[in-house]
Amino acid sequence: MTDAPIVPSFDDEATTGRKLAIICSKGNLDMAYPALILGNAALGEGVETHLFFTFWGFDMITKSRMHDLKFTPVGNTATHMPQGLTPLPGMTAMATRQLKKSIADLDVPEVPEFLEQIVAAGGHLWACRLTADMNRLTEADLYEEVEGIITASDFIELTEGAQLLFI
Amino acid sequence: MPVTTIDGREVHVDAEGFLTDPSEWDEGLGKTLAAAIGIDMTEEHWKVIRFLREDFQTQGETATTRRVQTVGGFPTKQQFELFPKKPAKKMAYIAGLPKPRGCV
Numbered sequence: 001m002t003d004a005p006i007v008p009s010f011d012d013e014a015t016t017g018r019k020l021a022i023i024c025s026k027g028n029l030d031m032a033y034p035a036l037i038l039g040n041a042a043l044g045e046g047v048e049t050h051l052f053f054t055f056w057g058f059d060m061i062t063k064s065r066m067h068d069l070k071f072t073p074v075g076n077t078a079t080h081m082p083q084g085l086t087p088l089p090g091m092t093a094m095a096t097r098q099l100k101k102s103i104a105d106l107d108v109p110e111v112p113e114f115l116e117q118i119v120a121a122g123g124h125l126w127a128c129r130l131t132a133d134m135n136r137l138t139e140a141d142l143y144e145e146v147e148g149i150i151t152a153s154d155f156i157e158l159t160e161g162a163q164l165l166f167i
Numbered sequence: 168m169p170v171t172t173i174d175g176r177e178v179h180v181d182a183e184g185f186l187t188d189p190s191e192w193d194e195g196l197g198k199t200l201a202a203a204i205g206i207d208m209t210e211e212h213w214k215v216i217r218f219l220r221e222d223f224q225t226q227g228e229t230a231t232t233r234r235v236q237t238v239g240g241f242p243t244k245q246q247f248e249l250f251p252k253k254p255a256k257k258m259a260y261i262a263g264l265p266k267p268r269g270c271v
Binding site: 008 | 237
């Protein structure tokens with residue numbers, strides 16, 4: 001029994017100023033999710049969050065590819081499949097279908113919808129200038145909510161003081 | 168399990184202050200809990216809180232912001248406007264429910 005009511009401290013002031021920067025460098029379906037889940041969680045805790053898409057990570061925000069990321073067991077010993085079987089035709093498609101199903105069963109959205117949710121929660125999406133130039137892509141090729149194509153230096157500058165995750 | 172006095176009645180809470188017995192809650196208490204964390208309840212707030220209460224009854228766990236959007240029909244953006252910064256925890260606290268367990 002206490003006199004003053006116990007009220008949770010949501011530390012709204014403490015989180016002001018905390019920033020998270022996530023660099024997404026992979027285009028495999030299974031490697032897209034860590035960034036999306038952690039970014040979404042950070043936003044839900046009131047942390048300013050920036051995602052920077054570079055190299056293969058560009059597939060996550062390229063309109064023609066973002067709906068069609070794949071998961072492959074090839075070279076991935078953690079699937080515990082005999083490695084000789086993994087390159088067989090149809091294996092990647094099957095593994096992708098299964099992963100998508102497992103994710104959907106947990107009511108976790110697909111990549112495009114997840115990005116939408118992150119933006120709605122106040123997250124910022126940035127595309128890498130060098131990758132765009134290498135692949136001859138412009139803003140018109142990218143998901144509409146990407147705020148801009150920026151250089152590595154721009155990203156470092158705008159995430160000053162942030163905690164950083166490279167995925 | 169600590170007991171704390173809110174609104175002149177004793178309620179059971181966890182170490183952080185979240186109610187541990189959803190049956191000790193009513194809307195009057197919800198209003199006081201909201202005020203304690205700086206939220207002035209409007210009808211829009213209540214619609215979300217009522218959804219959380221109903222959903223908890225059937226699911227046995229607290230809806231995540233994702234579920235509040237997909238099942239409850241309250242867009243993520245609106246949740247952040249109504250319950251700034253940490254919508255999932257604030258909604259759960261006001262609704263007298265445990266913090267959501269889901270990651271997304």
